[in-house]
Amino acid sequence: MILPPFELHQPTTVDDAIELATQLRKDGVAFDWMAGGTDVLPNYKNRLNARDHVIALGRVDELTSIGKNSIGALARIEDVARNARVQSDWPTIAKAASLISSPPLRNLGTVGGNLLLDTRCYYFNQSEFWRDSKGYCLKADGDVCLVVPQKETCYATYSGDLAPILLVLDVELEFRGPNGARRVPLRSFFEYDGIKRFEKSPDELLVRVFVPSTDDALRTDYLKLRARDTIEYPVMGVAMGLRTKGGKVADLRVAVTGSEAVPLYYGDLGLGGAAVDEATADAVQAALLDKITCYRNVPFPPGYRKAMGGEFGRKLFLDLSGKA
Ligand SMILES: Cc1cc2nc3c(=O)[nH]c(=O)nc-3n(C[C@H](O)[C@H](O)[C@H](O)COP(=O)(O)OP(=O)(O)OC[C@H]3O[C@@H](n4cnc5c(N)ncnc54)[C@H](O)[C@@H]3O)c2cc1C
Numbered sequence: 001m002i003l004p005p006f007e008l009h010q011p012t013t014v015d016d017a018i019e020l021a022t023q024l025r026k027d028g029v030a031f032d033w034m035a036g037g038t039d040v041l042p043n044y045k046n047r048l049n050a051r052d053h054v055i056a057l058g059r060v061d062e063l064t065s066i067g068k069n070s071i072g073a074l075a076r077i078e079d080v081a082r083n084a085r086v087q088s089d090w091p092t093i094a095k096a097a098s099l100i101s102s103p104p105l106r107n108l109g110t111v112g113g114n115l116l117l118d119t120r121c122y123y124f125n126q127s128e129f130w131r132d133s134k135g136y137c138l139k140a141d142g143d144v145c146l147v148v149p150q151k152e153t154c155y156a157t158y159s160g161d162l163a164p165i166l167l168v169l170d171v172e173l174e175f176r177g178p179n180g181a182r183r184v185p186l187r188s189f190f191e192y193d194g195i196k197r198f199e200k201s202p203d204e205l206l207v208r209v210f211v212p213s214t215d216d217a218l219r220t221d222y223l224k225l226r227a228r229d230t231i232e233y234p235v236m237g238v239a240m241g242l243r244t245k246g247g248k249v250a251d252l253r254v255a256v257t258g259s260e261a262v263p264l265y266y267g268d269l270g271l272g273g274a275a276v277d278e279a280t281a282d283a284v285q286a287a288l289l290d291k292i293t294c295y296r297n298v299p300f301p302p303g304y305r306k307a308m309g310g311e312f313g314r315k316l317f318l319d320l321s322g323k324a
Helices: 014-026 040-045 077-082 084-089 091-098 103-108 111-115 128-134 163-168 278-291 302-320
Strands: 007-009 031-034 053-056 070-072 172-177 180-185 205-210 219-225 236-245 248-257 264-267
Touching: 014 031, 014 053, 014 172, 014 205, 031 040, 077 084, 077 091, 077 103, 077 111, 084 091, 091 163, 091 219, 091 236, 111 163, 111 205, 163 219, 163 236, 163 248, 219 302, 236 302, 248 278, 248 302, 264 278, 278 302
Parallel strands: 007 053, 031 053
Antiparallel strands: 070 205, 172 180, 172 205, 219 236, 236 248, 248 264
């Protein structure tokens, strides 16, 4: 499949990128940011909301660094997975990164592109020919959601692997735009709509992810369900952080991806202070089964994905509390 024509802009600094975006917006020209392009370009090939202008960020070197408390938005996924500091300070970020797709895509894809990944759906991620024969959906060229037929909300599924552990770690995102810089907690960034996805103006550029320091007592892990152990997106992913004190749950943090239109942070599931034992692991599982909703729009039946979310929660709790 060939790409549709578009004008490519390749700024080399953040300032130039913002200036360009501001100007395009003033001129009423729609554009997309593109980092590694591993999400943008396949969508363009399928004629999914392609724009006439693309601002490619591959030459903006200043956003690739990984620091003591932050990761640049343009850091490559593979560099994050292999980085010694990430592996020692935030091992679950390294693990989640290493589970993304395949080596070639990890070498192109970036942290920013992963977090801001477009949502996925059986009725959306198809060729134009397929969509024309089936009928267009709300997210591209149509006016009704074909998963949950109505005209208001798109139920396409968020399928990024990094968001759950970044929600657990309570990171903040820094954006730069025409009005300067702003920081927003990831936990309040996403908006439940597979089209809108989050609160961000088109000319804002994600520059950095700030990861607050935590002590070693907060143990974390991430489990991912996918059709095969390479290349595939998560169709259910659960990240957990657990700190225990005196045999009780002192801090429990649970987040899920691959279920709904946004990654969801469920906090402690109402289990703060519970005993660290198998009964609480069962309660984690029951709470997740109660909360998780999946739609029939990505591989595997919704009931199976939901059940696996519960299983993952139980296993993570037992593993992280040393009760496995
Ligand atoms: C076959 C295949 C398998 C995949 N498997 C997985 C998987 O297992 N897990 C997973 O999580 N992902 C997967 N992906 C999706 C994708 O490869 C990764 O999520 C990747 O990290 C996206 O990063 P990117 O830099 O290529 O994003 P891009 O395609 O460049 O951008 C993605 C979105 O983010 C926006 N954007 C990017 N950077 C910025 C920025 N700095 N500021 C503002 N907006 C920005 C773009 O405008 C676009 O909307 C897969 C993709 C393919 C094609």
